[in-house]
Structures are given as structure tokens and as C-alpha cells.
Amino acid sequence: MKKLIALVGVLLVIAGALAVAFTPDILSLLIISLMCLILLLGFSAGMVPLMLYADGLRTARGNIVHLSEISTDTPWVALQQLEYFFHQKTLDGLFALYRSKINEQQKEDQVPSDIEDVINEEALALRSWQNVVNQIPGTMTALGLLGTFLGLIVGISSISFSSVDATINSIETVLQGIDVAFYTSIVGVIFSILFNLCHKLLWNLLVRELGLFTESFHMYIMPSAAEQTRLRRNKEMQQILERLERLPKNHGYMPAAAPAAAVLNPGNEQRLMPEIQEGMKNGEFIFYVQPICDLNTRAIIGGEALMRWKHGDFGLVPLDDFISVVESNGYITKLDQYIWEEVCKTIRHWIDSGIRPVPLAINISKTDLMAIDLIQFFKTLIHKYKIPPRYLELEIAESAYLQCEGAARDTGDVLQQAGFRLVIDGCQDDFMGMLALKEAKTDALKLDLRYFSDDQHRGAEKLQAALEQAKKFRLPVIASGIENSEQMTILRRAGCTSGQGYYLYKPMSLQEFEELIKR
Numbered sequence: 337m338k339k340l341i342a343l344v345g346v347l348l349v350i351a352g353a354l355a356v357a358f359t360p361d362i363l364s365l366l367i368i369s370l371m372c373l374i375l376l377l378g379f380s381a382g383m384v385p386l387m388l389y390a391d392g393l394r395t396a397r398g399n400i401v402h403l404s405e406i407s408t409d410t411p412w413v414a415l416q417q418l419e420y421f422f423h424q425k426t427l428d429g430l431f432a433l434y435r436s437k438i439n440e441q442q443k444e445d446q447v448p449s450d451i452e453d454v455i456n457e458e459a460l461a462l463r464s465w466q467n468v469v470n471q472i473p474g475t476m477t478a479l480g481l482l483g484t485f486l487g488l489i490v491g492i493s494s495i496s497f498s499s500v501d502a503t504i505n506s507i508e509t510v511l512q513g514i515d516v517a518f519y520t521s522i523v524g525v526i527f528s529i530l531f532n533l534c535h536k537l538l539w540n541l542l543v544r545e546l547g548l549f550t551e552s553f554h555m556y557i558m559p560s561a562a563e564q565t566r567l568r569r570n571k572e573m574q575q576i577l578e579r580l581e582r583l584p585k586n587h588g589y590m591p592a593a594a595p596a597a598a599v600l601n602p603g604n605e606q607r608l609m610p611e612i613q614e615g616m617k618n619g620e621f622i623f624y625v626q627p628i629c630d631l632n633t634r635a636i637i638g639g640e641a642l643m644r645w646k647h648g649d650f651g652l653v654p655l656d657d658f659i660s661v662v663e664s665n666g667y668i669t670k671l672d673q674y675i676w677e678e679v680c681k682t683i684r685h686w687i688d689s690g691i692r693p694v695p696l697a698i699n700i701s702k703t704d705l706m707a708i709d710l711i712q713f714f715k716t717l718i719h720k721y722k723i724p725p726r727y728l729e730l731e732i733a734e735s736a737y738l739q740c741e742g743a744a745r746d747t748g749d750v751l752q753q754a755g756f757r758l759v760i761d762g763c764q765d766d767f768m769g770m771l772a773l774k775e776a777k778t779d780a781l782k783l784d785l786r787y788f789s790d791d792q793h794r795g796a797e798k799l800q801a802a803l804e805q806a807k808k809f810r811l812p813v814i815a816s817g818i819e820n821s822e823q824m825t826i827l828r829r830a831g832c833t834s835g836q837g838y839y840l841y842k843p844m845s846l847q848e849f850e851e852l853i854k855r
Contacts, residue, residue: 374429392424
């Protein structure tokens with residue numbers, strides 16, 4: 337790196353020396369000298385730090401590789417024993433701040449911050465006078481133009497036609513002024529191009545070294561904060577699932593004639609969970625579909641997949657009898673993933689059978705958001721079953737979205753870019769809730785009309801107000817829970833074009849739904 341510093345310095349010195357050597361007069365000499373001084377300052381304050389930082393990052397990468405070879409289990413502990421990680425004062429100072437921050441976070445059992453939070457392009461740009469140095473090429477050009485105007489002014493101001501000799505002398509002075517004007521202008525442009533080229537090359541070199549360092553640091557020393565959060569959630573969920581697997585699986589604990597209410601008691605998790613796990617193995621968990629319709633034509637434009645448990649002995653088990661248990665212990669994630677895959681199988685079956693598919697909405701809980709890598713899971717699903725992502729509509733409960741807004745927004749953004757449609761479900765007549773969702777990049781809100789059925793007149797007013805709020809915030813609305821014609825009229829007048837509810841269709845078996853969409 338010292339050779340590179342010397343090479344760039346020599347290049348700029350040679351350019352400055354040649355420019356000074358060929359100056360035609362004192363005025364251009366002063367302007368060119370000022371340009372050279374600015375070049376020197378830009379080189380020392382802006383370029384040299386970039387090269388030193390790049391060298392420090394390269395040194396750190398070498399240290400990371402060395403640490404990974406001698407200490408594969410605790411590279412972070414070994415790293416803290418190094419007094420100089422970068423062998424560069426500024427970078428070592430920043431790393432000392434990062435190290436103290438990480439130690440505090442580990443004491444409080446927090447997810448450690450990313451190294452990019454401290455050592456990043458912005459921090460290095462600030463310490464290498466990036467904003468000031470970026471003005472130097474423009475300053476060079478401006479000084480060249482200044483020399484142009486000064487040269488022309490000096491030449492024109494001395495014009496005299498009082499005699500032949502005076503006229504000849506005036507012409508010579510004007511030509512000298514033009515010479516100065518062109519010279520300073522050309523030198524200013526050359527200096528501007530040369531400095532900008534060198535600085536951009538060095539900055540790109542630094543950015544490359546920073547990227548390679550960050551990649552090595554995450555690979556061998558400490559994963560990124562997002563990766564650590566995901567691993568921690570997976571570990572916690574794995575612990576929960578392991579505890580569930582250890583629950584007793586004996587099925588002789590009740591008489592054969594015992595009623596379903598006694599066996600499938602949501603208050604007795606120890607008895608209920610073996611039944612749920614056995615039901616999973618036997619394929620007893622299925623999904624019903626409630627059609628989503630165009631409110632103007634009543635044509636079916638989609639459906640919502642709703643989990644059901646078709647018990648081998650007791651038939652269809654009400655959702656309320658088991659959902660609270662699996663939500664509290666985290667087993668809901670296994671059930672949800674199973675249903676999601678069944679939905680994808682169904683869409684694939686429709687395509688293969690020549691049935692025109694309609695989008696199916698699936699529900700995502702708060703636990704799913706926190707415990708599953710949804711991005712990877714859904715991308716794997718559509719790749720496995722070769723279905724367009726537009727046929728899978730992802731519904732996140734409003735409460736889950738607001739409680740996990742950061743994770744929900746990041747996950748939703750990536751999935752939307754991949755072609756999935758994102759809907760926030762369970763919205764009410766809550767002005768503040770809609771205001772909070774205003775900035776959410778959602779394709780639609782699903783408005784739950786059950787919250788508007790307390791009093792017919794009052795409910796209609798509340799529904800109208802909620803629809804106006806959504807329209808004001810430019811949030812498309814899907815109505816859920818439509819129960820009467822009055823609600824249909826209000827929704828149509830407000831411009832809501834899609835919805836679902838018992839007034840249109842009740843949830844039905846998959847076979848019944850297929851018959852409907854075939855027709």
C-alpha cells in the first residue's frame with residue numbers, strides 16, 4: 337500500500353510540476369500554484385486515509401483467517417486479545433468502540449450489533465473528509481474558469497488604438513491574455529479529471545476491501561445481527577418442539593367411549609398434545625376454504641384457507657378446542673407449515689388438472705414471524721411445486737404486524753418483491769391502528785366486519801367511517817365477515833370490491849370449493 341501511496345503522490349507531483357513549468361505569466365503561475373496546493377491538501381487529507389483504511393481492512397482480513405485457523409470455537413474471544421486488529425489508528429479506535437458495545441450487549445443477553453453499525457462507508461467517508469474532497473474537482477474547474485476571465489479582462493483592458501504601435505501592443509496583450517485564459521482553463525480541467533479519477537479508484541478499492549472484510553468477519557467471527565436473531569429464534573423454537581416431543585404419547589389414558597370434550601380438553605395440554613401430534617402424522621389436519629368474491633358480480637376471485645382438524649374418532653374438531661394450546665406452546669408453526677404446503681399441493685393439482693387456479697390466502701401468526709425464516713420457506717415451496725407466487729396470498733394479523741413491525745416489514749418487502757401478495761388481516765374501526773399501517777407496504781387491508789355488528793345503525797356508521805379512513809390513507813380494503821345485505825350496500829358504495837362472509841359463502845371443504853370454481 338505504501339507503493340500505491342507513493343505512486344499516486346508522484347503522479348500528482350509530476351502533473352503539478354509540468355503545469356507550473358509551462359505557465360506563460362505571473363497570473364497563471366499564481367492560479368496554477370493555488371491548484372497545486374489544493375491538490376496536495378486533497379491528496380494528504382482525502383486520498384492517503386483511503387489507502388491506509390484499505391490497507392488496514394486487508395490486514396484485518398488476514399488476522400481473521402489466522403484466528404479462524406487457531407481458534408475455531410471462540411474466535412471472538414481470541415480476537416479481543418489482539419491489541420491491534422487493523423494496525424491502523426482510526427480503524428482500531430472504531431473497533432475498540434464496537435468491542436466495548438458488544439461486551440455490554442452480551443452482559444445484558446442482547447443480540448450483538450453488526451460490525452457495519454460502527455465500521456461502514458459513512459464512518460470512513462466522514463473521517464476522510466469525503467464531502468470536502470468531492471468538491472475539489474469542481475474547484476479546479478472553477479479556478480480554471482477564473483483564470484480564463486482574468487486573462488481576458490487583463491487583455492481587453494489594455495486595448496488602445498491611439499497609434500499604430502499602441503494598436504500592435506494592444507493586440508499582443510490581448511493574445512497573451514487569451515493564452516493565459518486557455519492555459520488555466522485546460523490545466524483546471526486536466527487537474528479535475530486526474531484528481532477525480534484517482535480519488536474514485538481509491539474509494540472503490542476501499543469499498544471492496546470493506547465488503548470483503550465484513551464478509552469474512554460475519555463468516556468466521558460473528559454473524560450479522562439478523563442472522564443471530566434468526567438462529568436464536570430457531571434455537572428457542574427447537575427447544576420448544578423438543579419439549580413437545582417428550583410429552584407422553586400413550587393413547588390408553590381414557591376409555592374408548594370417552595366423549596370428545598373430555599379427551600380434547602384445551603385445559604389439559606398434556607393429554608391434548610399427543611392427540612395433535614398423532615393427528616399430524618395421520619394427515620388429520622386439513623383446510624377448508626371460504627370463497628372471496630367480487631362484491632359487484634359475486635364471482636369467486638379467491639379463497640382463504642382455514643385450518644381444520646378432522647379427528648379419526650371425533651370428526652371435525654372446533655378450532656377453539658385446540659388452537660390456544662398450539663399457539664401458547666409454539667406448535668402452531670408446525671401446523672401452519674403443514675397447511676401451507678397442502679395449499680401449494682392443491683394449487684399444483686389445479687394447474688395439472690386444467691382447473692383455472694384462484695389465489696388462496698394463508699394465515700401467518702406472530703409465532704410464525706418470529707420463529708420461521710418465512711422468506712426461504714415460501715421461496716422453497718413455490719420452487720418445489722412450481723407455482724406462480726401470485727396464487728399464494730399471505731395474511732398477517734394486524735396485531736402480529738404491529739407487535740413485530742420491523743421483522744414483518746422486512747419479511748413482507750422481500751416476499752412482495754418475489755411476487756407474493758401481502759394482506760394485513762383483522763383490521764377494525766381503529767383510526768390510530770390504520771394510521772400506524774399507513775406506511776406499511778401492504779397490498780390490502782382485510783377489514784373484519786364483526787367489529788361493526790353491535791348495533792345496526794351505529795355499526796353502519798362505524799363501518800362507513802372505517803372505509804373512509806382507509807380510502808383517505810389509500811389502503812385497499814377486503815371485507816371479511818359480511819353477514820347481511822346492508823353491509824354489502826355500504827361496501828359497494830364505498831368502493832370496496834372484494835370480500836367474504838356467511839352472506840356470500842360459508843367455509844366449505846376443498847372438494848366443494850373445487851366444484852364451485854369449476855363452474
